[in-house]
Amino acid sequence: MERIKLHIAYDGTNFAGYQVQHNQRTVQLVVERALSKMHRQEMKVYTSGRTDSGVHANDQVLHFNSPMTLDCSSWRNALQTLLPKDVKIMHVEKVDESFDARKSAKEKVYRYQIINQREYDVFKRLYEWHVIKPLSMERMRSAAKLIEGTHDFTAFSASKSNVKGDKKRTIKSIDIWEEGDGRIIFEVRGNGFLTHMVRIIVGTLVEIGLGKKDETCITQALETLNRQVLGLTAPSHGLCLWKVIY
Amino acid sequence: MERIKLHIAYDGTNFAGYQVQHNQRTVQLVVERALSKMHRQEMKVYTSGRTDSGVHANDQVLHFNSPMTLDCSSWRNALQTLLPKDVKIMHVEKVDESFDARKSAKEKVYRYQIINQREYDVFKRLYEWHVIKPLSMERMRSAAKLIEGTHDFTAFSASKSNVKGDKKRTIKSIDIWEEGDGRIIFEVRGNGFLTHMVRIIVGTLVEIGLGKKDETCITQALETLNRQVLGLTAPSHGLCLWKVIY
Known part of the structure; x- marks a missing residue:
């Protein structure tokens, strides 16, 4: 297992906020869908914190755990291809298991x-x-x-x-x-x-x-x-x- | 009758271009609707030229003839209120009847x-x-x-x-x-x-x-x-x- 730290930007205009909500297009939903497609299994991402409906992000941080072993630029390219244009991968980093997008945020x-x-x-x-x-x-x-x-x-x-x-x-x-x-x-x-x-x-x-x-x-x-x-x-x-x- | 010259800006993203087309949201349609609402009668506007679907305008020019007598700032405010946010009135001017948005363009x-x-x-x-x-x-x-x-x-x-x-x-x-x-x-x-x-x-x-x-x-x-x-x-x-x- 590798823990991946994702930096993303998004245009909040067409999202019902960050967090998954029933029948709504949210940022978490489209990112988890892209990851699940890559992994052929349900994937979860963890965020530094959610944002409200309509709020944008210049540099939001997420993390997830993956059994795949890719280098950071392959992660970036593979994920970007599976994401809609209003979510942009800005940076990918490998981190150790002590890193938590929410708890580690200062x-x-x-x-x-x-x-x-x-x-x-x-x-x-x-x-x-x-x-x-x-x-x-x-x-x-x-x-x-x-x-x-x-x-x-x-x-x-x-x-x-x-x-x-x-x-x-x-x-x-x-x-x-x-x-x-x-x-x-x-x-x-x-x-x-x-x-x-x-x-x-x-x-x-x-x-x-x-x-x-x-x-x-x-x-x-x-x-x-x-x-x-x-x-x-x-x-x-x-x-x-x-x-x-x- | 007065001839009014309108300068407008628009974000073309959600328009099927400038010109009226059956069942499509176009810039001409929303402007004519706003004018028709003000006049309680069908109004026509004339443009310097149409733009394609998705194309934006920083300063597009239109003209129309009106039986109403308003000053330019009242025209501007009244029309802006009736228009969606993605069309913006930039400037209103009264012109004489020799002015034609398309033919007079140099x-x-x-x-x-x-x-x-x-x-x-x-x-x-x-x-x-x-x-x-x-x-x-x-x-x-x-x-x-x-x-x-x-x-x-x-x-x-x-x-x-x-x-x-x-x-x-x-x-x-x-x-x-x-x-x-x-x-x-x-x-x-x-x-x-x-x-x-x-x-x-x-x-x-x-x-x-x-x-x-x-x-x-x-x-x-x-x-x-x-x-x-x-x-x-x-x-x-x-x-x-x-x-x-x-």
Whole structure:
């Protein structure tokens, strides 16, 4: 048996998220199908963590165990041939059995892209959130500082969240920068994330940037654990799992 | 009656081309539907020229006549609300009745984008052609010079082409440049184009750039009018109607 670490990118537009769900096209489903076809037996893959419906990945990490002995470039070519175009193998590595895509992950980096101008971009509409009214970078950056650190992030998770137990997480940093042509990028790094956590962070920072909310809502949410005091959940299509650090 | 000139952009991915066709989702169909809804009567739009299934537009031009009297920004907002997200109104102008989107066009500019490296880009796969083997810029630029000028372009058109009559056209220029990250852009300017003409030009230049064909095939095609001596028709999704000059 060999343990293989797969780095993949995907366009989340036509997927009902990462995780297998009954009768839905998911990333896990198409990867397991490709592997099962190669192996002529049912194969399972393990991920660093799932992503929601519509969320993209620039560098998601998976692992699986295989009785086959191929070199990494053969793995890459064979799998890519069996995958649809919206999932791309970026890198293949052999790892020892102590590696686990989820448990070994030290940090995750997400990026969220906004186009902040009157008109949206038809060719990027599936990859960025269109916010028409001007956002204050200063207000958003100041509020982001209040989120950084180790907190109970219960208020920053979907009420339907099925994460059991401890909701204490560490957000290492939130960086926000402009990239020209009205683009604003949010980069959120942390040791783990609850369901919808990045989208609630971005949705809240945007409402603060628009002047609809005051940054004190964040301190309040971290104290009261009340989702209601925060802003909206930003739409999934602006979010991208940027990389996983081991 | 007022004559309105519309500049639109569209993502051709989910359209069966520009022109209305039975039971197909086309750009003309969705624009005429939006206009008909606004006017509560059947409306017709006229274009600078149709684009094939899968071809995009950065700045396509249409015109129509309307009994309504709205200012340009109201036209823009009202129409955009009624259109799907993959068609974007870029600009609205009032013109006099001598303006005709097709007949008044002096020149059209198309761009074709290629990613020339081993791996494709999952987020741009719908907007660029993936060519793995290295292309010679020098060979392609030299061959492009042979296409420029006024010629009978019969060989550069689809055999199913329904353009009747004269197939003499003028290609004003073909510029080819690199944009970093393996991207190569072809910009073709001309006074008019036959069905598949840009795609046959690009497909042929690519085969020349790969060393599969010699540039003499171009001179031969222009003399013999034989489609067979040229290269393949490049896929539609790399092509974009960049602008129409009046």
